[in-house]
Amino acid sequence: MTHPVASTASALVDLDDEALAEAVKLLGTTSETGMVNAALREVVDRRRRAAAVARMREMVAEGVVDFSVLEART
Template identity: 55%
Template sequence: MEQRTSATRTDLDDEALAEAKRLMGTTTEKETVNTALRDHVARGKRLEALDNPVERGMRGEFDRAAEAHAAAKKTRQAAFEWSDSSTLPRFGRMWWLRESP
């Protein structure tokens, strides 16, 4: 996807720019400013998402995640069940402490 850019002349705080470059691991001023802008926008979106979870839930935004969680939980539970519970002990019942017949 092609990104639109605009040429802008701006006075920047040299010390803050150098520290940002160090923290972000960027090498150019352009890369540093663009990375900082993207990070700021992403953080703002995360904060917006936290604003009203009840309203988001009413719109059904969490339904897919809830369904995926339920499916994963069912799979995990099935992994701890024996195929024939009448002949084999269930996992978690300390069957190893029983006396053998």
């Protein structure tokens, strides 16, 4: 089924009805537009967190960050 999606940008997209219904429930939204916007924000946030973890791992590998100092305190 084709669902109109309206926000700052408008598009007509074909969405999986079962996935749409489950996403609406999981994201706690009340509309298709709200679900799409919430899903987009979740994807962006998840990717940003993953990039931050990757940067932290690089810093640890380079010796910029040393977690052993924290371990010594416990």
